[in-house]
């Protein structure tokens with residue numbers, strides 16, 4: 001059996017067999033069931049047409065010559081109702097004109113009776129290869145998401161597991177969500193993932209960054225305006241709330257919203273109606289709001305800079321995205337994710353990262369969070385000449401962290417004080433420092449230091465470290 005045929009065992013294919021010769025249909029079904037096909041039999045044309053209307057099939061095998069509804073009618077029906085399915089026609093003679101008509105009508109291939117079982121299996125195998133590929137990709141992507149993330153939100157740290165759990169529960173609802181986190185921690189990515197997993201996903205996701213807009217333009221961006229509503233408003237404009245109707249509006253940097261606009265936004269959220277600037281007509285809107293901020297909105301509210309009533313409306317559910325330095329376990333996963341992304345985009349292949357470069361990426365503090373890590377990986381690939389990403393491809397502030405001195409110690413400022421000290425003191429210093437950086441996570445510390453976990457454990461005990 002060919003590799004392709006073995007593949008049929010892994011991803012089941014649903015096949016409809018339309019044939020008024022009952023014994024023949026059974027024989028076809030039996031030989032395909034042995035290669036993991038799920039077979040349904042229709043012993044007449046009308047029954048076949050009815051099944052095509054009501055069920056999903058990947059491949060349809062139909063006899064050409066049948067009373068009432070013949071094979072050509074089944075082919076037409078299949079092309080209308082199940083355009084992704086492939087149709088194989090069976091005929092007693094390959095030369096008859098209806099075979100030509102069937103091929104012109106979009107049949108995948110034809111087989112002559114009596115059937116050769118190998119040929120039948122091969123034809124079904126080929127006809128279903130596209131659909132199996134799509135399924136395999138979907139299940140791979142799903143598997144990856146389930147293990148390490150949710151809709152492109154990658155993370156394997158306990159804090160990201162909590163975030164992903166939260167996302168899975170709240171995405172399908174209509175709840176307003178407030179996402180908190182430093183710049184570059186993935187707030188917009190998370191907002192998109194919420195939208196993508198909600199019943200609104202076929203409607204627009206509309207992002208608006210409040211801080212990027214001067215106060216005078218913000219309200220017209222949000223609510224729209226009529227022609228002549230203010231100087232410069234020559235034509236009418238539809239606002240983001242209207243654009244997002246049926247979908248999700250993502251308001252980034254919501255903490256920057258001026259007080260006047262805050263009142264208007266609150267009213268819209270309460271009444272679910274908007275009025276374009278310069279108009280008296282109210283329009284009903286159905287929008288899910290997701291807001292984000294890197295400010296401490298709660299303390300802004302307590303200080304009176306942000307309205308309390310609006311704060312409580314926005315923060316029905318709050319998601320906190322921790323900075324990358326507090327979830328270093330996610331760094332290796334993110335590195336691999338971005339390497340794959342950029343290699344694919346740039347049509348490149350790289351051997352991977354050297355240990356020293358990886359150590360530098362693991363020890364850096366990432367003030368710009370995941371966006372900065374992503375940019376660094378992109379930059380490293382752009383700089384790289386030899387297909388191996390090493391410290392020479394790192395930006396300067398990181399190269400210092402990865403530069404190995406002759407005795408293998410991590411270089412960088414502050415290390416000179418260790419020169420002349422006994423080696424075990426130096427080792428103790430570095431283990432303590434690495435533990436500090438990882439927040440005491442041993443697995444990650446071991447990776448960072450390039451030593452086995454058991455060795456690390458022994459040394460922690462030996463040096464009396466916590």
Ligand SMILES: Nc1ncnc2c1ncn2[C@@H]1O[C@H](COP(=O)(O)OP(=O)(O)OP(=O)(O)O)[C@@H](O)[C@H]1O
Nearest residue numbers: 152153154155182183184185186187188189370371
């Ligand atoms: N968990 C993650 N997994 C994969 N990619 C991520 C993750 N978090 C962020 N990113 C990527 O990092 C970049 C920055 O993310 P995003 O724009 O969502 O951050 P942000 O918090 O909205 O930033 P800002 O506050 O500056 O608007 C994007 O390219 C995003 O795809």
